Amino acid sequence: MELLSSSDDDIRRAAAAISAGGLVAFPTETVYGLGGDAFSSKALAGIFEAKNRPFFDPLIIHIAGLDALDSLVKWDALSSAARKKFDILIKNFWPGPLTLILPKRSGLPDLANAGLPAAAIRFSSNLTAQKLIRFSGRAIAAPSANPFGCLSPTRAEHVVSQLGSKVDFIIEGGRTDIGLESTVFDITAEPCRILRPGGISRDEIEKSIGPVEIFSRTDIPNDTLNAAQSPGQFKNHYAPRTPLSLHTSVELAALPVSQNEGRLYFSKPPDAVPGTVRILSGTGDMKEAAANFFDILHELDSLGLTCIRAEQAPQYGLGAAINDRLRRASAR
Numbered sequence: 001m002e003l004l005s006s007s008d009d010d011i012r013r014a015a016a017a018i019s020a021g022g023l024v025a026f027p028t029e030t031v032y033g034l035g036g037d038a039f040s041s042k043a044l045a046g047i048f049e050a051k052n053r054p055f056f057d058p059l060i061i062h063i064a065g066l067d068a069l070d071s072l073v074k075w076d077a078l079s080s081a082a083r084k085k086f087d088i089l090i091k092n093f094w095p096g097p098l099t100l101i102l103p104k105r106s107g108l109p110d111l112a113n114a115g116l117p118a119a120a121i122r123f124s125s126n127l128t129a130q131k132l133i134r135f136s137g138r139a140i141a142a143p144s145a146n147p148f149g150c151l152s153p154t155r156a157e158h159v160v161s162q163l164g165s166k167v168d169f170i171i172e173g174g175r176t177d178i179g180l181e182s183t184v185f186d187i188t189a190e191p192c193r194i195l196r197p198g199g200i201s202r203d204e205i206e207k208s209i210g211p212v213e214i215f216s217r218t219d220i221p222n223d224t225l226n227a228a229q230s231p232g233q234f235k236n237h238y239a240p241r242t243p244l245s246l247h248t249s250v251e252l253a254a255l256p257v258s259q260n261e262g263r264l265y266f267s268k269p270p271d272a273v274p275g276t277v278r279i280l281s282g283t284g285d286m287k288e289a290a291a292n293f294f295d296i297l298h299e300l301d302s303l304g305l306t307c308i309r310a311e312q313a314p315q316y317g318l319g320a321a322i323n324d325r326l327r328r329a330s331a332r
C-alpha cells in the first residue's frame with residue numbers, strides 16, 4: 001500500500017490502478033470508500049475479499065457526472081412517477097450524500113449489486129472522488145473502507161490501520177466533512193423509502209418530493225439475512241470492538257460511572273461526569289455531532305475501555321442517522 005496526496009498527479013496514479021483492476025481507498029464527503037472498477041468482476045471480488053463482506057450485501061456505484069448514468073440505469077424500467085422524483089432529487093441533492101436505488105442495466109456485473117434488479121448509485125460532492133472517477137474513466141464501486149461490520153473511516157489513517165495491507169493506494173483527503181454515510185433511498189419502491197438514514201435527512205427529502213417511508217429494520221440477525229430480504233439492514237454493524245450500550249439522557253444521569261468506562265454524550269451533560277467523557281457537540285449542533293461521530297468512536301475504541309455508554313441523539317435531521325448507527329453498534 002502507498003499513501004498518496006490529493007494532487008492531480010497522485011490521483012492519476014490511483015486512477016491508473018483502478019483502470020487496471022486494482023483497489024484504491026479515497027475520501028468522499030461522507031466517509032472514505034474502498035473503490036474498484038464497477039465493471040470489473042476481479043476488482044469487485046477484491047473489494048468483498050478485502051472487507052470480508054458477504055457477497056449478498058450490494059455495493060454503491062459512484063459516478064462523477066450524469067453522463068455515466070446511461071451505462072448503469074435501465075431507464076425504461078423506471079416508472080414516470082419515479083422518474084419525476086429522480087429528477088427533483090438529483091437537482092436538489094446531487095452531487096451530495098444521497099444514494100439512489102435505480103433499475104440496473106444488465107452490463108453491470110451481478111457481483112456489484114448482489115444479483116438484485118436494482119443498483120445503488122451515488123454522485124459524491126468530494127472533488128478528489130470526482131477526479132478519481134473521471135481520470136479512471138470508470139464508474140467506481142465503493143463500500144465504506146472498513147472491514148465488514150466495523151466502524152466507518154473518517155480519516156485516511158483509519159483506513160491505513162484497518163485495511164492498509166489490502167489496497168494498492170490510499171488517497172489522503174483529511175477528515176471527511178459529513179462523517180456519516182450517505183442516505184440510501186429507494187425510488188423504485190412504491191411508496192418510496194429510505195433504506196439507510198444518512199447525510200440527507202428525511203425532512204430534506206420530504207420537502208422535495210412529499211412523504212416517504214423509512215425502512216430501517218434492526219431486528220434481523222446477521223446470519224439469517226440475504227439480499228432478497230433487505231440488504232444493508234444488518235442488526236449489528238458499525239460497531240467498535242469495545243462493547244457499546246445505548247441510553248437515554250435520563251438513564252445515563254442515573255447510572256454511576258463504572259471503572260474504566262467511556263461515555264459518549266450527544267451534547268454537554270448538565271452535571272460534570274468523571275472519567276473518559278466525549279461529547280459529539282458541546283452546543284448540540286447536529287452537523288458537528290455527525291462529523292465527530294465515527295471519529296470519536298474510533299478514538300474511544302483505541303483506549304482499552306471496558307465499555308462505552310452512549311447517549312441517544314435527538315431523533316430529527318441527522319440525529320436519525322446517528323441513532324441508527326448507535327443502535328446497530330450496540331446490538332450484540
Ligand code: TXA
Nearest residue numbers: 030032033058059113118119120143144181182231232
Ligand atoms: O456514504 C456512503 O454511502 C459510503 C461512501 C464510501 O460513498 N459508502 C457506503 O457503502 O456506505 P456501504 O457499502 O458501506 O453501504 C452501502 C449500503 C448498504 O447498506 C447496502 O446494503 C445498500 O447500500 N445497498 C447497496 N446497493 C443496494 C441495492 N441495490 N438495493 C438496496 N440497498 C443497497
Ligand code: MG
Nearest residue numbers: 143144145152
Ligand atoms: Mg459500510
